[in-house]
Amino acid sequence: QVQLVESGGGLVQAGGSLRLSCAASGRTFSRYDMGWFRQAPGKEREFVAAISRSGSSTYYADSVKGRFTISRDNAKNTVYLQMNSLKPEDTSVYYCASDRTVVAYTNPVAYRYWGQGTQVTVSS
Numbered sequence: 660q661v662q663l664v665e666s667g668g669g670l671v672q673a674g675g676s677l678r679l680s681c682a683a684s685g686r687t688f689s690r691y692d693m694g695w696f697r698q699a700p701g702k703e704r705e706f707v708a709a710i711s712r713s714g715s716s717t718y719y720a721d722s723v724k725g726r727f728t729i730s731r732d733n734a735k736n737t738v739y740l741q742m743n744s745l746k747p748e749d750t751s752v753y754y755c756a757s758d759r760t761v762v763a764y765t766n767p768v769a770y771r772y773w774g775q776g777t778q779v780t781v782s783s
Contacts, residue, residue: 661772668777679740681755689733692761697751709764752776
């Protein structure tokens with residue numbers, strides 16, 4: 660089993676930046692694929708970004724491509740989401756998720772373990 664805890668959310672002005680962190684428990688973090696999802700009020704949970712076990716492969720939703728960067732530090736059991744040029748439509752609760760050898764990176768059903776979420780609010 661894997662326990663995930665997100666941090667780094669908050670209130671930021673449009674055009675600003677935030678860096679989200681997700682700390683994972685256990686001694687086998689490097690064996691898990693990791694993803695970030697978000698869910699805004701009245702909307703379905705949507706894929707944001709994902710990263711492979713080694714960090715060599717990354718995947719992004721079209722809505723965040725070029726603005727967000729996912730990375731991981733396996734020595735620290737942590738995955739990050741650097742968010743730049745934030746827009747009001749990025750306002751959501753952001754969740755990190757993980758599972759071994761994820762087949763469909765963009766599908767939340769593909770991830771077995773989830774964090775509690777962290778709120779990101781972008782003001783205009």
